[in-house]
Amino acid sequence: MRGGHTLIIAEKFDAAQRIASALSEGPPTKKTYRGIPYFEFKRNGRKYVVAPAMGHLYTVTQRAGDRSLYPVFEYTWAPRHLAERGAKKIKTIISAIEKLSRRASEFINATDYDVEGSLIGYMILKHACGGAEKKAKRMKFSTLTPEELNQAFERLMPSLDFEMAEAGRTRHEVDWLYGVNLSRALILSVEKQLKKHFTLSIGRVQGPTLKLLCEREYEINSFVPTPYWEIQAEAIIGGSRYRVEFERNRLPSLREAEAVVSACKGRTGTITSVVEKTSRRMPPEPFDLGSLQREAYRFFGYTPSRTLNIAERLYLNALISYPRTSSQKLPPTINYEAILKGLAENPSYRKLAEKVLEGGELKPVEGAREDPAHPAIYPTGKLPEAPLSKDDSRIYDLVVKRFLAAFGKPSIRLMVKVSMEVEGYKFTLNGRRIIEEGWISLYKPYAEFEEKPLPPLKQGEKVLLERVEYVQKFTEPPPRYNPASLLKAMEELELGTKATRAEIIETLYQRGYIRGERITVTDVGFTVVEAFSKYCPTIISVEFTRNLERQLYAIERGEESRENVLSEALEELKPVVEELKKAEENLGGTLSKAIQAENLRRRLVGSCPSCGTGSLVILRSRRTGKRFIGCTNFFTGKCRQAYPLPQRGRLTVSDKPCKLCGWPTLTLKLKGKRPFTFCINPECPSRRDKS
Amino acid sequence: MKCPICGREVIPGGSLCDRHTAAYRNLLEGFKTWSKAMEIGWKDYLKAIISNPAAGRWVKEVARRLVEEEG
Numbered sequence: 001m002r003g004g005h006t007l008i009i010a011e012k013f014d015a016a017q018r019i020a021s022a023l024s025e026g027p028p029t030k031k032t033y034r035g036i037p038y039f040e041f042k043r044n045g046r047k048y049v050v051a052p053a054m055g056h057l058y059t060v061t062q063r064a065g066d067r068s069l070y071p072v073f074e075y076t077w078a079p080r081h082l083a084e085r086g087a088k089k090i091k092t093i094i095s096a097i098e099k100l101s102r103r104a105s106e107f108i109n110a111t112d113y114d115v116e117g118s119l120i121g122y123m124i125l126k127h128a129c130g131g132a133e134k135k136a137k138r139m140k141f142s143t144l145t146p147e148e149l150n151q152a153f154e155r156l157m158p159s160l161d162f163e164m165a166e167a168g169r170t171r172h173e174v175d176w177l178y179g180v181n182l183s184r185a186l187i188l189s190v191e192k193q194l195k196k197h198f199t200l201s202i203g204r205v206q207g208p209t210l211k212l213l214c215e216r217e218y219e220i221n222s223f224v225p226t227p228y229w230e231i232q233a234e235a236i237i238g239g240s241r242y243r244v245e246f247e248r249n250r251l252p253s254l255r256e257a258e259a260v261v262s263a264c265k266g267r268t269g270t271i272t273s274v275v276e277k278t279s280r281r282m283p284p285e286p287f288d289l290g291s292l293q294r295e296a297y298r299f300f301g302y303t304p305s306r307t308l309n310i311a312e313r314l315y316l317n318a319l320i321s322y323p324r325t326s327s328q329k330l331p332p333t334i335n336y337e338a339i340l341k342g343l344a345e346n347p348s349y350r351k352l353a354e355k356v357l358e359g360g361e362l363k364p365v366e367g368a369r370e371d372p373a374h375p376a377i378y379p380t381g382k383l384p385e386a387p388l389s390k391d392d393s394r395i396y397d398l399v400v401k402r403f404l405a406a407f408g409k410p411s412i413r414l415m416v417k418v419s420m421e422v423e424g425y426k427f428t429l430n431g432r433r434i435i436e437e438g439w440i441s442l443y444k445p446y447a448e449f450e451e452k453p454l455p456p457l458k459q460g461e462k463v464l465l466e467r468v469e470y471v472q473k474f475t476e477p478p479p480r481y482n483p484a485s486l487l488k489a490m491e492e493l494e495l496g497t498k499a500t501r502a503e504i505i506e507t508l509y510q511r512g513y514i515r516g517e518r519i520t521v522t523d524v525g526f527t528v529v530e531a532f533s534k535y536c537p538t539i540i541s542v543e544f545t546r547n548l549e550r551q552l553y554a555i556e557r558g559e560e561s562r563e564n565v566l567s568e569a570l571e572e573l574k575p576v577v578e579e580l581k582k583a584e585e586n587l588g589g590t591l592s593k594a595i596q597a598e599n600l601r602r603r604l605v606g607s608c609p610s611c612g613t614g615s616l617v618i619l620r621s622r623r624t625g626k627r628f629i630g631c632t633n634f635f636t637g638k639c640r641q642a643y644p645l646p647q648r649g650r651l652t653v654s655d656k657p658c659k660l661c662g663w664p665t666l667t668l669k670l671k672g673k674r675p676f677t678f679c680i681n682p683e684c685p686s687r688r689d690k691s
Numbered sequence: 692m693k694c695p696i697c698g699r700e701v702i703p704g705g706s707l708c709d710r711h712t713a714a715y716r717n718l719l720e721g722f723k724t725w726s727k728a729m730e731i732g733w734k735d736y737l738k739a740i741i742s743n744p745a746a747g748r749w750v751k752e753v754a755r756r757l758v759e760e761e762g
Contacts, residue, residue, distance in 0.1 A: 222714040224721030225745040227728050254729045474745050 004105030005040075005047040007129065008139070009097070009121050011111040013037060014316035015144060016052035019110055022149035023048065036096040049104070051097050053111065057090055058123040059083050060176040070184040071577040073570065075176060077123065077169075094128050101129035107136035109160055110152075113373050114324055115556065116499055118161050119168030125160070136160055142325075142334075142374045144318040145382060164373075167556035174548065174569045179203040181573060182539065185580040186528065189588030190595060198595055201511055202528060204548065205496040205504050207540035210513055210521070212489060214529045216481060217521040223477035229257035233264070233427060234467040235420070237271075237457060241466070247426040250473075257470035260425055265468040269422030271461045277417070280410040283439035284447075285328040285367030286376035287402050289498045290491050292323065292395075295402075297484035299446060300394050301517075304487045304502035310395045311377070318382050320399050324499045325374040328367025330406060334375060336362040339403070342381020349400055352442050356407045364406035378403045401443050408439025416454050420463045427465070429454065480518040494546045512598060516655075522601075527594040535583050536576035544572070605629055605653055605680065606664040610641035616664070616680075618651060627651075629680055643680050660685050696752050707753070714749035718757075734761065 010016035016039060020028035024041030028050075031038055039050040061083035063074040081090040101107070107129060109121030118138075125133040138157035141148050183201040190198050202210075231246035251257045287295070292311065293304040302310070311323035321334075330336070337357070344353035356362070367376075379400045388396060416431040431454030434440075440447045481489065483505055490501050508514045513525030521529075532540045548569065554560035580587065605616040614633035621628065626647055633639035645651065649670040658665050658679035669675045679686050692701045694708035702709050718740065725736050737754040740746045746754075 218710070218713070221710065221747040221749040222717050223745065223747040224717045224740065224750055225743050226721065226724050252728055474743060476745050477747060 004103050005049050006106040006108060007097075007101050007104035007132075008048060008050040008108045008110050009124050009129075010050055010052045011117055011120055012054065012316065013052040015110070015112075016050045018144040018146075018316070018318060019139075019149055020048075020050045022144075022146035023153055033096040033099055034092050036092050038096065038100060049100050050110075051100050052093075053097075053120055053124055054090065054093055056080065056116075056120055056123070057094055057097075058127060060172050062180070068184065068188070070181045070188070071574070071581070072180060072184075073177065073574075075173065077127070079127075097124060097128040101132065104129070104132075107132040108139055108156065109136050110139040110141075112322060112324070113138075113140045113142070113161075114322075114499070115164050115168040115171065115497070116324075118164040119172070122160055122162075122165035122169075133160055140373075141322075143321045143380045144316065145380045163556055163558045166562050167552050170555055170562040170565050171552050173562075173566060174552075175204055177569065177573060178539070181577050182207075182580070185577065185584070185587070186591065189580075189584045190591050191588075192584070193588040193592040194595070199511065200524075200528070200591070201507065202532065202539070203504075204539075204545050205490075205500065206507060207529075207532060208493075208495055208542045208545050209486070209490060209504055210508060210525055211529050211533075211540040212493070212495075212542070213481060213486070213508075213514060213519055213521050214526055216478060217526070220477045220480065225474035225476070227472060227474055228252055229254060229470045230473055231257065231260055232467075232469050232471055233465055235427065235429070236464040236466050237429075237461060238455065240455065242429050242454075244420070244427040244429045244465075247428070251470070254470075254472075261468050261470055263423045264425055264465050267422050267465055269420050269427075269463045269465065271418055271420045271457060271459055271463060272426075273417075273419045273459055274457055275417045275419075277415045278435065279413050279415055281413070281438075282410050283365045283405045283408045283443070284402065285365060286330050286378065286406050287399060288326050288328050288367070288369055288371070288376055289323055290326075290487060290501075291328075292377055292399070292402075293487055293502065294484045295398060295446065296395060297482070299398070302391075302395075303483045303505070305506050306391075307395060308502050310391050311399075314392060314396055314399070317384065318380055319384060319396055320380060321376075321378050322374045323377050325371045325377060326369050326498050327371035327374055327376045328369045330364045330366060330376050330378055330403075334378060336364070336407070339379060339381035340407075342383070343379060343400060343404070345381075346383055348397075349404070352401070352404050356404055356442065359407065359409070362407055364403075366406075398446065401446060405439040405443035405447070408442045409436065411438035411440045411449065412436040413449065418454065418457050422463065422465050427463075429457075480516075480520065482517055482519060486519065493542050494549050495542065497549075512595075512602075522598050523594040524591070524598045527590050531583075531587050531590065535579045535587070538572060539576055602653065605666070608633070608639060608641055609663075611639035614639050614641075616641075616643075618645065618653075643682065658684055658686065696756055710749050711753050714747065714753045717747075718750055718753055734758070 008019060010019055020039035020041055023043055025043055028039040028041035031040060041048050057080055058077050059080045060075050061078045062072055063076045079090060079094055080087040107125055109125060111117035111121040122133050125136050138160050139152045140157060141152040186200040186202060228250040233244050233246060235242050235244045293307045296302040296307040314320045315323055340353045340357050343349040377399055412435045414433045414435050418429040420427050431452050433451050433453050434449050440449055486505055487501055490496055496504050512522055513528060514521055529540060538544050551560055551565045555562060555565060603618040608614040608616050608631040611631060611633055614631035616629050617632055618627060619630040627645050629643040629645060631639040631641045646668055649668045652667045654665040654667045654677055656665060657663065661679060661681050661684045663679050663681035663684060665677050665679050667675050667677045694701050694711055696711050697708060699708035701707055702712050705712050707715060722736050725731055737758050740754045741751050
């Protein structure tokens with residue numbers, strides 16, 4: 001072994017600390033270099049230094065020239081502090097790593113084992129460690145538990161995972177080329193019209209995702225409901241009353257509905273058959289990131305990005321495995337028994353874990369999806385070192401119970417279908433009962449089975465249809481996407497990656513292209529999609545992005561080269577940018593109008609109760625610069641109606657009126673605090689209660 | 692030429708923009724289904740669409756304009 005120490009690169013501070021603690025023979029020494037912490041320890045007589053990064057320290061940036069113009073196809077990789085505002089700390093982190101690498105003779109990349117992690121480590125080793133990427137080794141792990149970290153250290157990969165780093169590098173470069181050129185086209189076109197800067201963006205994944213939402217919005221906005229009639233009936237069987245279902249869910253005409261009611265109301269019929277069937281339902285497959293994000297939205301209303309942040313935190317606390325995974329498999333190598341025994345140490349899970357351990361052979365159910373880098377998300381079995389926050393404990397509980405449920409037995413239900421005939425019309429009565437709860441008992445409260453027991457009924461028994469009515473209903477438009485269903489659609493269409501989808505959705509909100517939990521596309525969002533559909537439809541087509549995504553995966557597998565993918569992407573991009581340049585004036589015109597309309601809509605509170613002709617909007621005083629709600633007739637002096645507003649925090653007009661007085665409400669979001677909704681009416685009882 | 696409902700460009704050879712043209716087409720198609728389902732005249736149909744919460748925004752805008760135009 002050569003002189004000098006071994007430098008281990010970790011992705012974040014928490015990971016560095018866990019790696020150092022796990023590998024050190026005694027407690028590691030925490031040191032700092034210009035405020036940047038790092039760890040030193042000894043193992044088998046050798047000195048090791050663990051240096052944390054802070055995610056990506058290097059980024060793609062323009063090689064030279066004006067950073068607001070386009071087209072731009074010349075780029076380079078540079079330290080983030082040279083390319084981005086507000087990234088000053090990166091400079092110190094890089095110099096700390098440079099200093100620590102000077103005396104190092106061996107290097108280990110211990111960043112997260114995926115495309116982004118591999119790229120982070122590769123760039124640091126290449127640029128901050130004097131080209132050490134060629135000789136560095138790779139540590140591969142899925143949890144930050146001491147056992148797995150030691151195992152990963154003992155079985156170091158002899159070199160970096162260059163294919164993964166290369167795929168990451170290409171993804172960043174392609175995304176930069178598309179993002180910078182197309183976004184600058186949007187920004188400049190608007191700036192020229194409004195003489196003001198607006199942050200707009202569009203990218204390789206953002207575009208098709210927004211188009212998907214626009215298509216749904218088109219369907220909803222041009223939807224014409226169709227009337228249909230539903231038969232609602234109650235039958236008396238053996239002295240008890242039951243709600244029965246008519247053979248057809250929907251009747252297309254009023255005449256048909258009337259005919260059924262007049263023929264069956266108050267008439268007697270007979271039970272024609274009683275069919276019993278047992279059905280088995282297997283446990284749900286283990287969580288990949290997407291299914292965890294969807295389930296967290298369903299039960300707690302957490303956005304996909306919030307769930308990812310929580311899961312990331314749980315991973316860094318060594319409580320769950322690496323969450324950015326597409327796998328639905330739990331290989332035996334994770335040691336089911338050890339995890340279950342660990343969970344049994346926790347009073348909250350003792351009974352459930354023991355039940356699984358006593359249930360015989362441990363064989364989890366698995367889904368079809370695989371990920372070469374990581375297994376499905378699972379709990380490590382370690383006890384939390386400190387009490388978990390509400391958010392963390394909810395996601396942890398979900399992960400633990402899903403893991404336990406994977407070992408559960410199938411749930412067995414008895415389904416009963418009672419068919420009856422009255423005046424030639426068929427009705428049914430459905431019952432269901434659980435015979436064996438199976439995995440449901442392990443996944444409560446996230447899985448429940450609603451029983452509908454029926455007494456023993458026999459063929460030939462008499463039935464009196466006491467109440468038969470028709471109800472007019474209308475077909476509904478397709479549902480709006482919410483963050484969870486959009487995430488699922490993106491997954492199915494292969495838009496983006498597991499690591500980027502949540503962020504793309506957040507960006508669409510931040511840019512003002514979409515709003516609301518039940519997602520509505522704003523006029524700005526529509527205009528962006530319509531403009532791209534007109535001038536360069538390829539950019540927002542799902543096929544284009546999906547193909548590129550597949551090529552990037554091919555690089556990861558070593559089946560495609562970065563050069564080929566980049567040259568194809570550029571070949572596609574260059575004519576598009578030319579088109580956009582030519583259409584700049586038209587594009588700017590329509591976008592500017594949409595932005596102005598959207599800005600006004602955001603500030604519009606409602607109609608003025610005082611003058612009746614103006615509208616209440618959020619305004620700023622010309623004298624003091626303070627914000628308030630005023631009538632649009634305020635500055636002309638026609639109406640002096642005004643209401644004070646809090647001066648700090650982000651205000652949004654809520655779409656729900658006050659429950660107590662019916663006046664408009666606003667939502668205030670202060671940094672680090674929960675959003676607070678208040679009524680603007682100074683006389684509202686809700687405000688009196690507060691004072 | 693501008694769409695009289697929203698001020699966007701009308702489609703070539705048409706009198707409404709692409710959004711309101713599509714909505715108008717759906718409105719015409721819908722009337723066929725409604726007439727088969729129940730006895731209803733064109734004007735009552737438009738009024739029913741305007742007050743139906745499931746009807747789309749652009750469809751309602753076209754229906755309102757048609758009611759106004761036809762008095």
